Amino acid sequence: MDSKISVVVNTLNEEKNIERVISSVKNIADEIVVVDMRSGDRTVEIAEKLGAKVYFHEKTGYVEPARNFAISKATNEWILVLDADEELSGELAKEIKKITDKPKADYYRIPRKNIIFSKWIKHTSWWPDYQTRFFKKGKVSWNEIIHSVPLTVGKGADIPAEEGLSIIHHNYDSIEDYLERLNRYTSVQSNLIVKDGYEFSWKDILAKPFREFINRYFTGEGYKDGLHGLTLSFLQAFSELVVYIKVWQAQKFKEENVGLTNVISEMSSKEKELHFWQNDALYKETKKLSYKIKKKLGI
Numbered sequence: 667m668d669s670k671i672s673v674v675v676n677t678l679n680e681e682k683n684i685e686r687v688i689s690s691v692k693n694i695a696d697e698i699v700v701v702d703m704r705s706g707d708r709t710v711e712i713a714e715k716l717g718a719k720v721y722f723h724e725k726t727g728y729v730e731p732a733r734n735f736a737i738s739k740a741t742n743e744w745i746l747v748l749d750a751d752e753e754l755s756g757e758l759a760k761e762i763k764k765i766t767d768k769p770k771a772d773y774y775r776i777p778r779k780n781i782i783f784s785k786w787i788k789h790t791s792w793w794p795d796y797q798t799r800f801f802k803k804g805k806v807s808w809n810e811i812i813h814s815v816p817l818t819v820g821k822g823a824d825i826p827a828e829e830g831l832s833i834i835h836h837n838y839d840s841i842e843d844y845l846e847r848l849n850r851y852t853s854v855q856s857n858l859i860v861k862d863g864y865e866f867s868w869k870d871i872l873a874k875p876f877r878e879f880i881n882r883y884f885t886g887e888g889y890k891d892g893l894h895g896l897t898l899s900f901l902q903a904f905s906e907l908v909v910y911i912k913v914w915q916a917q918k919f920k921e922e923n924v925g926l927t928n929v930i931s932e933m934s935s936k937e938k939e940l941h942f943w944q945n946d947a948l949y950k951e952t953k954k955l956s957y958k959i960k961k962k963l964g965i
Contacts, residue, residue: 669766670696672740672803673748676729678703680750681712683836688716690753691746694763701736709750728854733808740803747799751837752778757830762800772820773801779832783840783894786829790895791886794827795835812854848905856912868922869932870910875903876936884943 673695675687688698698718702710703725713720721739723732729749737745744766748754754762758776765774777794780787787793798806798816805819825831838844879899882888888895914920 669744669769670742671744671746671762671766672697672699672742673746674699674701674733674736674740675713675718675748675750676701676703676723676732676736677705677709677713677750678725679705679707680709681705681707683750684709684712685716687748687750687753688713688718690755691748691759694754694759695746697740697742699736699739701732701739703732727850728812730808730812730814731810737803737807743802745801745803745806748833749835751835753834753836755830755832755834758825758832761825761831765800769802770821771823772805773798773818773822775822775824776800777825777827777832778835779829780835780837782837782898785891785894787891787894787898789886789890790882790888790898792898794832796824796827797833798822799833811858812851844901848901848908852905852908852912855909856916859909859913860916864913866910866914866917866920868924871907871914872929872932872936874906874910876939878906879903880939880943884947887947889947 671694673688673691675684675698677684677700684700688700691698698713698716700710700713700718700720701723702713702720703723710720719739721736723735726732733747737747746754746762775796775798778797780792780795782792798818801818802820806816808814808816838847879902882902883895883899886899888899891898
């Protein structure tokens with residue numbers, strides 16, 4: 667007997683996305699579960715019209731606290747979790763169906779293709795962006811920390827990092843969209859940092875954004891994504907800055923003795939590290955170019 671699949675989607679005001687995500691799984695889903703956080707638009711109406719079972723959950727500001735509740739409503743052996751702004755490619759749908767016929771693992775990580783500002787971001791630490799989204803019921807659960815890695819039980823496997831086998835994620839459509847979510851997410855993140863007992867240090871408003879930019883633009887090869895990569899590296903760095911000044915705000919804007927000499931010293935150390943990463947990237951790209959030329963010339 668074929669194993670059946672439940673598709674689980676959490677929603678909040680997703681009338682522009684919900685039809686796309688549900689339509690993309692129609693050929694493989696034996697059940698579609700939508701858990702809505704009291705949307706004020708037509709999300710629920712559209713979901714029900716498309717045959718989804720709709721349940722409700724209190725509004726939490728981000729998806730993780732409601733995800734386990736949504737999974738608990740699924741009745742089939744296999745569960746596929748998608749966000750409302752995602753969709754399944756036809757090739758990936760076929761691959762998932764093949765997995766249920768002859769499963770080799772209890773849970774699967776799926777690559778995710780992020781479309782940001784109208785472009786597939788192939789670098790900047792956004793690819794392959796593996797997500798644990800397909801699993802046997804009882805093998806995966808989420809804790810309630812924002813953007814947390816799910817907890818898994820049993821054997822795991824990865825679906826190959828190929829464009830056709832990826833979840834398509836319509837991530838950020840506009841700068842306004844990015845900034846709206848940035849404000850929401852950074853409030854949650856800063857609150858968690860404060861709860862963990864972190865004591866604010868002025869050095870972190872330099873160190874944290876700097877580290878994020880380096881990780882995105884150099885380590886994550888964001889420069890290969892052109893202007894998109896540069897812009898996103900700066901935006902992600904700005905997000906880190908906002909997190910830590912919100913921590914400062916939570917601690918009542920406690921004054922620190924930040925002298926000009928100390929700030930310049932801290933900046934100088936970051937400048938030295940920046941030069942290292944600049945030279946490292948240039949060396950790697952020059953080496954690759956040299957290899958391509960030699961290969962073309964048959965040397």
